[in-house]
Amino acid sequence: AAGVIQSPRHLIKEKRETATLKCYPIPRHDTVYWYQQGPGQDPQFLISFYEKMQSDKGSIPDRFSAQQFSDYHSELNMSSLELGDSALYFCASSFDRNTGELFFGEGSRLTVL
Amino acid sequence: KQEVTQIPAALSVPEGENLVLNCSFTDSAIYNLQWFRQDPGKGLTSLLLIQSSQREQTSGRLNASLDKSSGRSTLYIAASQPGDSATYLCAVHRLHNNAGNMLTFGGGTRLMVKP
Numbered sequence: 001a002a003g004v005i006q007s008p009r010h011l012i013k014e015k016r017e018t019a020t021l022k023c024y025p026i027p028r029h030d031t032v033y034w035y036q037q038g039p040g041q042d043p044q045f046l047i048s049f050y051e052k053m054q055s056d057k058g059s060i061p062d063r064f065s066a067q068q069f070s071d072y073h074s075e076l077n078m079s080s081l082e083l084g085d086s087a088l089y090f091c092a093s094s095f096d097r098n099t100g101e102l103f104f105g106e107g108s109r110l111t112v113l
Numbered sequence: 114k115q116e117v118t119q120i121p122a123a124l125s126v127p128e129g130e131n132l133v134l135n136c137s138f139t140d141s142a143i144y145n146l147q148w149f150r151q152d153p154g155k156g157l158t159s160l161l162l163i164q165s166s167q168r169e170q171t172s173g174r175l176n177a178s179l180d181k182s183s184g185r186s187t188l189y190i191a192a193s194q195p196g197d198s199a200t201y202l203c204a205v206h207r208l209h210n211n212a213g214n215m216l217t218f219g220g221g222t223r224l225m226v227k228p
Binding site: 043044056107 | 147202206215221
Protein backbone atom coordinates (compact mmCIF):
# COMPACT_ATOMS: atom_id res chain seq x y z
CA ALA A 1 0.00 0.00 0.00
CA ALA A 2 1.17 3.51 -0.74
CA GLY A 3 2.55 5.46 2.18
CA VAL A 4 3.40 9.06 2.92
CA ILE A 5 6.51 10.03 1.00
CA GLN A 6 8.90 12.65 2.30
CA SER A 7 11.95 14.16 0.68
CA PRO A 8 14.75 14.66 1.22
CA ARG A 9 15.35 12.06 3.90
CA HIS A 10 18.44 13.88 5.14
CA LEU A 11 19.46 17.51 4.80
CA ILE A 12 22.44 19.42 6.13
CA LYS A 13 22.39 23.21 6.14
CA GLU A 14 24.40 26.07 7.59
CA LYS A 15 22.96 28.65 9.98
CA ARG A 16 20.90 31.35 8.28
CA GLU A 17 20.35 29.19 5.19
CA THR A 18 16.99 28.11 3.80
CA ALA A 19 15.57 24.59 3.51
CA THR A 20 12.51 23.13 1.82
CA LEU A 21 10.95 19.81 2.75
CA LYS A 22 8.41 18.02 0.59
CA CYS A 23 5.59 15.67 1.48
CA TYR A 24 3.41 13.52 -0.76
CA PRO A 25 0.35 12.21 1.13
CA ILE A 26 -1.33 8.89 0.65
CA PRO A 27 -3.61 9.03 -2.43
CA ARG A 28 -7.10 10.34 -1.63
CA HIS A 29 -5.95 11.77 1.69
CA ASP A 30 -6.93 15.43 1.70
CA THR A 31 -5.35 16.54 4.97
CA VAL A 32 -1.63 16.97 5.58
CA TYR A 33 0.08 17.64 8.90
CA TRP A 34 3.63 18.68 9.74
CA TYR A 35 5.31 17.70 13.01
CA GLN A 36 8.76 18.46 14.41
CA GLN A 37 10.58 16.01 16.67
CA GLY A 38 13.70 17.31 18.37
CA PRO A 39 16.34 14.95 19.80
CA GLY A 40 14.83 12.94 22.64
CA GLN A 41 11.53 14.82 22.33
CA ASP A 42 8.05 13.75 21.32
CA PRO A 43 6.63 15.13 18.06
CA GLN A 44 5.21 18.65 18.19
CA PHE A 45 2.49 19.82 15.83
CA LEU A 46 3.52 22.61 13.46
CA ILE A 47 0.77 23.15 10.89
CA SER A 48 -1.91 21.35 8.91
CA PHE A 49 -3.71 21.77 5.60
CA TYR A 50 -7.10 20.59 4.42
CA GLU A 51 -8.09 20.83 0.77
CA LYS A 52 -5.13 23.11 0.06
CA MET A 53 -6.10 25.61 2.75
CA GLN A 54 -4.28 26.08 6.04
CA SER A 55 -6.36 24.25 8.59
CA ASP A 56 -4.61 24.71 11.88
CA LYS A 57 -1.44 26.13 13.29
CA GLY A 58 0.66 24.92 16.16
CA SER A 59 4.10 25.89 17.36
CA ILE A 60 5.45 26.84 13.96
CA PRO A 61 8.04 29.65 14.03
CA ASP A 62 7.39 32.74 11.92
CA ARG A 63 10.54 31.84 9.95
CA PHE A 64 8.73 28.76 8.65
CA SER A 65 5.95 28.66 6.10
CA ALA A 66 4.09 25.88 4.37
CA GLN A 67 1.54 25.28 1.68
CA GLN A 68 -0.43 22.51 0.06
CA PHE A 69 -0.59 22.35 -3.71
CA SER A 70 -3.29 21.33 -6.16
CA ASP A 71 -1.98 17.75 -6.28
CA TYR A 72 -2.21 17.71 -2.44
CA HIS A 73 1.51 17.52 -1.88
CA SER A 74 2.84 19.93 0.71
CA GLU A 75 6.08 21.82 1.22
CA LEU A 76 7.56 23.19 4.42
CA ASN A 77 9.87 26.15 3.87
CA MET A 78 12.30 27.07 6.60
CA SER A 79 14.37 30.26 6.43
CA SER A 80 17.08 31.83 8.58
CA LEU A 81 17.85 28.41 9.98
CA GLU A 82 19.05 28.16 13.55
CA LEU A 83 20.92 25.38 15.34
CA GLY A 84 17.75 24.60 17.29
CA ASP A 85 15.91 23.77 14.08
CA SER A 86 17.88 20.54 13.84
CA ALA A 87 15.22 17.87 14.17
CA LEU A 88 13.27 15.15 12.46
CA TYR A 89 10.38 16.66 10.50
CA PHE A 90 7.43 14.40 9.93
CA CYS A 91 4.59 14.74 7.52
CA ALA A 92 1.35 12.86 8.11
CA SER A 93 -1.84 12.53 6.15
CA SER A 94 -5.37 11.43 6.90
CA PHE A 95 -8.50 10.63 4.96
CA ASP A 96 -10.91 12.09 7.51
CA ARG A 97 -9.61 15.31 9.03
CA ASN A 98 -11.93 15.10 11.99
CA THR A 99 -11.68 11.54 13.23
CA GLY A 100 -9.36 9.71 10.95
CA GLU A 101 -6.20 7.81 11.60
CA LEU A 102 -2.99 9.70 10.86
CA PHE A 103 -0.31 8.01 8.81
CA PHE A 104 3.21 9.31 9.10
CA GLY A 105 6.08 9.38 6.65
CA GLU A 106 9.61 8.30 7.47
CA GLY A 107 10.60 11.87 8.20
CA SER A 108 13.22 14.32 6.97
CA ARG A 109 16.21 14.75 9.22
CA LEU A 110 17.49 18.33 9.16
CA THR A 111 20.89 19.11 10.62
CA VAL A 112 21.87 22.76 10.97
CA LEU A 113 25.59 23.40 11.43
CA LYS B 114 -4.01 22.47 27.72
CA GLN B 115 -3.93 18.76 27.07
CA GLU B 116 -1.04 16.89 28.65
CA VAL B 117 -0.25 13.27 27.85
CA THR B 118 1.93 11.14 30.09
CA GLN B 119 3.29 7.66 29.48
CA ILE B 120 4.46 5.28 32.16
CA PRO B 121 6.93 3.68 32.36
CA ALA B 122 9.43 5.74 30.39
CA ALA B 123 11.48 2.62 29.75
CA LEU B 124 10.86 -1.08 30.13
CA SER B 125 13.08 -4.12 29.70
CA VAL B 126 11.52 -7.59 29.68
CA PRO B 127 12.54 -11.12 28.67
CA GLU B 128 11.08 -12.55 25.51
CA GLY B 129 7.64 -14.12 25.88
CA GLU B 130 6.34 -11.86 28.62
CA ASN B 131 2.98 -10.11 28.41
CA LEU B 132 3.26 -6.43 29.16
CA VAL B 133 1.19 -3.30 29.61
CA LEU B 134 2.09 0.23 28.60
CA ASN B 135 0.15 3.07 30.19
CA CYS B 136 -0.96 6.41 28.81
CA SER B 137 -2.85 9.10 30.70
CA PHE B 138 -4.27 12.41 29.53
CA THR B 139 -5.56 15.40 31.45
CA ASP B 140 -8.48 16.52 29.27
CA SER B 141 -11.08 13.81 28.71
CA ALA B 142 -12.70 15.76 25.85
CA ILE B 143 -10.79 13.83 23.23
CA TYR B 144 -11.94 12.43 19.93
CA ASN B 145 -9.67 9.50 19.33
CA LEU B 146 -6.48 8.00 20.69
CA GLN B 147 -3.80 6.46 18.53
CA TRP B 148 -0.86 4.26 19.46
CA PHE B 149 2.35 4.40 17.42
CA ARG B 150 5.60 2.54 17.28
CA GLN B 151 8.86 4.34 16.49
CA ASP B 152 12.16 2.63 15.81
CA PRO B 153 15.32 4.72 16.43
CA GLY B 154 15.64 7.50 13.87
CA LYS B 155 12.64 6.22 11.95
CA GLY B 156 9.09 7.30 11.29
CA LEU B 157 5.96 6.63 13.28
CA THR B 158 4.08 3.45 12.48
CA SER B 159 0.41 3.49 13.42
CA LEU B 160 -0.52 0.48 15.54
CA LEU B 161 -4.08 1.08 16.68
CA LEU B 162 -6.67 3.84 16.55
CA ILE B 163 -9.40 3.85 19.20
CA GLN B 164 -12.30 6.10 18.37
CA SER B 165 -13.90 8.02 21.22
CA SER B 166 -16.99 5.82 21.17
CA GLN B 167 -14.96 2.64 21.47
CA ARG B 168 -13.43 1.07 24.54
CA GLU B 169 -10.82 -1.14 22.90
CA GLN B 170 -9.19 -2.23 19.67
CA THR B 171 -7.22 -5.34 18.86
CA SER B 172 -4.64 -6.11 16.19
CA GLY B 173 -2.77 -9.38 16.41
CA ARG B 174 -0.86 -9.51 19.69
CA LEU B 175 -1.78 -5.92 20.50
CA ASN B 176 -4.81 -4.75 22.44
CA ALA B 177 -5.48 -1.14 23.32
CA SER B 178 -8.14 0.08 25.70
CA LEU B 179 -9.56 3.53 26.29
CA ASP B 180 -11.29 4.91 29.37
CA LYS B 181 -12.12 8.52 28.61
CA SER B 182 -13.70 9.25 31.95
CA SER B 183 -10.53 8.40 33.83
CA GLY B 184 -8.25 9.77 31.13
CA ARG B 185 -6.41 6.53 30.52
CA SER B 186 -5.40 4.16 27.78
CA THR B 187 -3.37 0.99 27.95
CA LEU B 188 -1.53 -0.94 25.27
CA TYR B 189 -1.27 -4.64 26.00
CA ILE B 190 1.38 -6.64 24.15
CA ALA B 191 1.05 -10.39 24.39
CA ALA B 192 3.94 -12.83 24.12
CA SER B 193 6.55 -10.13 23.51
CA GLN B 194 9.31 -10.72 20.95
CA PRO B 195 12.71 -9.06 20.42
CA GLY B 196 11.27 -7.46 17.28
CA ASP B 197 8.83 -5.55 19.47
CA SER B 198 11.74 -3.49 20.83
CA ALA B 199 10.99 0.14 19.97
CA THR B 200 9.52 3.30 21.46
CA TYR B 201 5.75 3.25 21.81
CA LEU B 202 3.93 6.57 21.67
CA CYS B 203 0.34 7.30 22.48
CA ALA B 204 -1.27 10.36 20.93
CA VAL B 205 -4.55 12.00 21.73
CA HIS B 206 -6.63 13.36 18.86
CA ARG B 207 -8.48 16.58 19.39
CA LEU B 208 -10.33 19.02 17.21
CA HIS B 209 -9.04 22.55 17.36
CA ASN B 210 -11.15 25.49 16.26
CA ASN B 211 -13.32 23.00 14.35
CA ALA B 212 -10.58 22.94 11.78
CA GLY B 213 -8.68 19.76 12.04
CA ASN B 214 -7.36 16.76 13.80
CA MET B 215 -4.38 17.52 16.00
CA LEU B 216 -2.29 15.07 17.94
CA THR B 217 -0.78 15.60 21.35
CA PHE B 218 1.87 12.98 22.04
CA GLY B 219 3.04 11.39 25.23
CA GLY B 220 6.75 11.10 25.95
CA GLY B 221 6.82 7.46 24.87
CA THR B 222 7.83 4.19 26.48
CA ARG B 223 11.13 2.69 25.31
CA LEU B 224 10.67 -1.06 25.24
CA MET B 225 13.49 -3.56 25.10
CA VAL B 226 12.62 -7.24 24.73
CA LYS B 227 15.60 -9.46 25.47
CA PRO B 228 15.99 -12.82 23.74
